[in-house]
Amino acid sequence: MPRRYDPERRQRIIDAAIRVAEEQGIGALTHRVVARAADVPLGSTTYHFASLDDLLVAALRQVCGEAGTTVEGWTEYLDRDEPLADRIADLLRAYMDDERHGRVRMEYELYLAALRRPALSPVAAAWLDSTLDVLGRYTDPGTARTLSALIDGMLLQLLLTGRPFDRAAVRAELARVTGEQPAERPRTSDG
Amino acid sequence: MPRRYDPERRQRIIDAAIRVAEEQGIGALTHRVVARAADVPLGSTTYHFASLDDLLVAALRQVCGEAGTTVEGWTEYLDRDEPLADRIADLLRAYMDDERHGRVRMEYELYLAALRRPALSPVAAAWLDSTLDVLGRYTDPGTARTLSALIDGMLLQLLLTGRPFDRAAVRAELARVTGEQPAERPRTSDG
């Protein structure tokens, strides 16, 4: 059953890895499982990715890249004419959409995996920086940094507790950092 | 005088499991590794803990329990007479001490693991709640929740990037939530 010469083999393996991570968790990412999901022989995965870490890095990089593309989607929310807390809250609500829940969980799994896999650290750090960049376009660097940490914490806790996304609550927490009033009359006296 | 039932054995296994999880990660928790670390026969670990998950849960529950004990240590910092942001910043600095680094990392690994293992969800949730409880003694619930998320995000980002703990930066981020001025009277060389 010869299936030689498949130029997109490598890409298909990465896609399969992301799919597996999303459906079964990062712990299920093994050469075998990925090979089966990508419908390629086992040796093919190890040929293209000498080690599992290599595959993980490629997957995380792609996830970040896709999310990076989504930055366009982000600006769709962030460019609006509202208090920043509202804009981010809307963005996060869209991000944490029920449909996307599995996806986000997987993204945090890959992200947290860097805790133990040094190979992933640079990618995770790069992702963090790009997040900071985007936020930095809409506020000062200090606020951006705080918002970034707060968002990471909030999403992680949401994922952990399984509580539904509460836009008002999230908005309120963000507003504490942006200094914006809870809702209607944005007085922005904080600077 | 051979004891029929040896409760210490069980405890020793748990302690070894925690040690292993701290040093090598939750992923390294296997019957064999724990048995070796506890210096007990392999069969002993499977005897006392029917499955690996049982052992993991027992270990993490104990970690949270100890952390509860540590809450005493927390209050040592939090009961002081300073702006809350300063008190928390000092607490976190102590918490992220090099020596305790492995412990903190393990706690975030617990988060990671809980994302996929239902058995761990309650443990992670309890841990989160206990954090909220403690903070709630020193501020209103809303601020406590925001601080909790912010702290989780900051620590996670610190662990991921490997950047050193910067007390001034952390203090500044916390102050944004507590609403306290960056550093009122004490003209510390904060930068």
Add this chain to the structure above:
Amino acid sequence: MPRRYDPERRQRIIDAAIRVAEEQGIGALTHRVVARAADVPLGSTTYHFASLDDLLVAALRQVCGEAGTTVEGWTEYLDRDEPLADRIADLLRAYMDDERHGRVRMEYELYLAALRRPALSPVAAAWLDSTLDVLGRYTDPGTARTLSALIDGMLLQLLLTGRPFDRAAVRAELARVTGEQPAERPRTSDG
């Protein structure tokens, strides 16, 4: 097909390893091959011998032990009332018997394997020492050491070239070290 509780399992694995090494060479010693030869499941070999090195050490140790038992056989030759060179030559002829050729080759393979496997070094060194011991019972230490090296060199070269064992030639070489005359009239004017 349960075959639980087989108290001689470990020994059978060692025996199988030796058999495999003799028939197919040390390079063919793999967990799989040995398991098949011993008629045990693959996991059984790795249970009893955590690493291949462990198995090799056990095999080499046993080979030396058996040969050590053969020391009795050695004395059968060495205790005779002849010039030492003759006694050793006869011993080596018996040792290199056609039937034993594969066995000896395997012994040298295991012996030489220590060149690259530090784990085998102590066993190889012990074997060498025991050889020295035996020879030392029949001559002075210096001669014993030289004889030991000469014998190792001769046997190795014989195995390599595949030349038949030539008792007269071997005896002559040994006599150069023992200082004994080539054959009948020992004049020993050589010093």
Add this chain to the structure above:
Amino acid sequence: MPRRYDPERRQRIIDAAIRVAEEQGIGALTHRVVARAADVPLGSTTYHFASLDDLLVAALRQVCGEAGTTVEGWTEYLDRDEPLADRIADLLRAYMDDERHGRVRMEYELYLAALRRPALSPVAAAWLDSTLDVLGRYTDPGTARTLSALIDGMLLQLLLTGRPFDRAAVRAELARVTGEQPAERPRTSDG
């Protein structure tokens, strides 16, 4: 001006193979490892050497050839005006120099490999013969043969035990074969 046929490529692969064999052992000789060491694409090694054995033979043949060149180095020692045992002892001391240790070990690995791989037998035999040839220029054939075996045995035992080279001891053993006095005028405390 791309050369259709690049003989240097082939040579570079052989050199890399020798380097690998010296440093990591003959067992580490694989297409991949050699290709990496030679900094050529994997396909290049299989293109120039149809099978691994071909590469191994080419490499070892070159080693022996170089050793032939080294014979010039040998004569540097052997042509001196001293007892033969001294000359050989000095030669061996230089030969077993730390720097050359890996090379010598590889030569004995060649012996080991030749025990099972017919393709290597001629190479090993040629190496042995060249040794005999050189020695034959300085003594009678019988002594040369004995010296050759003794040297092989001594070096092998030195490599196996890891003991340091002891010139006096080696000289003494050689002298037993050459018939030269242990150390004529210099009253060494040989025991």
Add this chain to the structure above:
DNA sequence: GATGAATGAGAATTCATTCAT
């Protein structure tokens, strides 16, 4: 009760070789 042995599945890798280009 406690445990050493057992085992089958699966882990990550490495590999020699083939082959389409």
Add this chain to the structure above:
DNA sequence: TATGAATGAATTCTCATTCAT
């Protein structure tokens, strides 16, 4: 001619769990 890709077999080793004693 030269080579990157492909692949199936095999490598060592780890593992959770079961079970006879």
